[in-house]
Amino acid sequence: MSGQQSRRGAENRLRIVETASELFYHKGYGRTSFSDIAHAASFPRGNFYYYFKTKDELLDEVVEYRLQGLRAMVSEWSALHDDPAERIACLADMLEQSADDIVTWGCPIGTLISELGKADERLQARARELFDVIIDWLREQLEALGHGLQSDVLAKLLVSRIQGITTLAQAYHDREYLDYEIRCLREEIRRIANREHAHECRE
Amino acid sequence: MSGQQSRRGAENRLRIVETASELFYHKGYGRTSFSDIAHAASFPRGNFYYYFKTKDELLDEVVEYRLQGLRAMVSEWSALHDDPAERIACLADMLEQSADDIVTWGCPIGTLISELGKADERLQARARELFDVIIDWLREQLEALGHGLQSDVLAKLLVSRIQGITTLAQAYHDREYLDYEIRCLREEIRRIANREHAHECRE
DNA sequence: GTCTATAGAGGGATAGAC
DNA sequence: GTCTATCCCTCTATAGAC
Incomplete structure (x- = not known):
């Protein structure tokens, strides 16, 4: 060969x-x-x-593998809908589909980054790229919705909401809580799309 | 002796x-x-x-030690203010005071529970009591504010918000982000206290 | 009650036969 | 390229001197 x-x-x-x-x-x-x-x-x-x-090298490759999967996923969402709000809602669909896993093991990205935060700075920086893919993609969608400079803050808000929800859902192994919060998340996405959502706060 | x-x-x-x-x-x-x-x-x-x-026994004692600290903390907040909204705002004060630690190591409760979720079901259940103390206390304050049956959902919403914020703050070691989101959290607490905050969603 | 020495298991990593 | 055998280290945990 x-x-x-x-x-x-x-x-x-x-x-x-x-x-x-x-x-x-x-x-x-x-x-x-x-x-x-x-x-x-x-x-x-x-x-x-x-x-x-080394084991670290294996982790690097695992992160690379997951990065490819994530990038393919958001590309698919972009291709699937023209409306950025509908694209963002795909994130909620994805959570719904992996609900059983989340309740058992948490968010695959968040828990990895959290663990590596206490182990190795370099490895965490690598794994953080996984967050970056989601946040960057969300920012693009929010900019397309006309959120301008607020797009970055709102993108992080959505990721942060998901991290909070998955953390509690895993901690209590509570599928009902997760389902409920995913519905709330959909509402929030709708409100953000319609500019009804206030996340600014006085400096 | x-x-x-x-x-x-x-x-x-x-x-x-x-x-x-x-x-x-x-x-x-x-x-x-x-x-x-x-x-x-x-x-x-x-x-x-x-x-x-055993090491597990040590963890049990560490959790017990932290539980005592947490219970003392919320009792102090209850003693410090009569207004439940002001009491809840103490949570934001606390985050502000430990901001440097959070940016470096994350939330001491959330990261422990997250780690134990992948290690040992029994140990995680123990550590989960730490969340319970905060959630139970928050629920009491929210009930006092007249939130009735919504109190439980709102208590978990606040804890979930904090988990999301601390997860991202640690992942990016971003003190500015954390400070900003703590200010947003104060606004949210104010809105919740004034019943301006909508977290219900259609079933 | 305090400390040393060490057992025993399991981890990552290597050398080298095939 | 594939697989076995094994080294060395660190970890939890124990035995027993003091």
Whole structure:
């Protein structure tokens, strides 16, 4: 095979990354060992080090993998609707679809960034890019809605609302609470789109 | 000395718990080792096991210690003001005072619960009591403001807002963002107190 | 009650056979 | 490229001297 890695090698690499991504979500980065990943992906432990020199490098690749998924997701939302308000509402749809996971393991992005915040500054900075993708995309939609300079604040407000909701939903494993708050979030998105939402505050 | 433990012993026990509580906040529970605690409190490692049989038991005591602190805090707020709205605003004062810590390590309660959510169901349930203290106290204040059945939803809304804000503030180490959102939070508290805040949503 | 020494398990990482 | 064997370190926890 030409290139730096054979097709088989690339497949294995992807399988490791996908398995690691899921385990990092369910167990956390620090508590997920190579043994866990090797067992879940059913291949020998030492095999890794052909693909990744360190665990940190694996995390980098997991973040890259998730970044690609996120970027594809927001692109799809942009393609699906012309109205920015409807696009933003896709975020609520997504929460609804992953509600069971959220109640069990929390937000896959928020919990990772939170964990890495206490472990390694460099790794957290990397994972933070995941937030950036969502916030940047939201800002674009809000600018299209005519929110101008408020767009950045409002984008962060929406992400912050979601973080708060998912944190409590996970803490209490409360699906009903999550469902209710997602409905509230939809209302808030509608209000923001209609410029009925006040989030400015006196300096 | 009479009782189950001498005064000296009780002092040591407290010093361990205080040191552990701080390290759990800064480094996380899983990443804090007995060596870390022993070093920070400057006493030999093996010494612990006279006081605590396991690390989980230590966490239990740390949670108990923090619960006492939290309960004392909300009691003080209740004693300080007669107006429930002013009492609730104390929460914003507290965030302001601990802003530097929040930007560095996040919310001490939220990050602990989030971490334990991926580690141990039992330990998370214990730590969740920390949320309960705040939510229960907020609900009482909101009931006093006449919010009736909405009090529970609004109490959780406030805690959720704080979780979202602290998560983003920590992720971006952004003190300006945190200061801004605390000001917004004050406005929201004011609006809630004046019944101007709509959080109901259609079922 | 206090401290040392160490067991025992599991982690990340490496060397080298195939 | 793939897999085994193993090193070394750190962690929790224990045994037992003082």
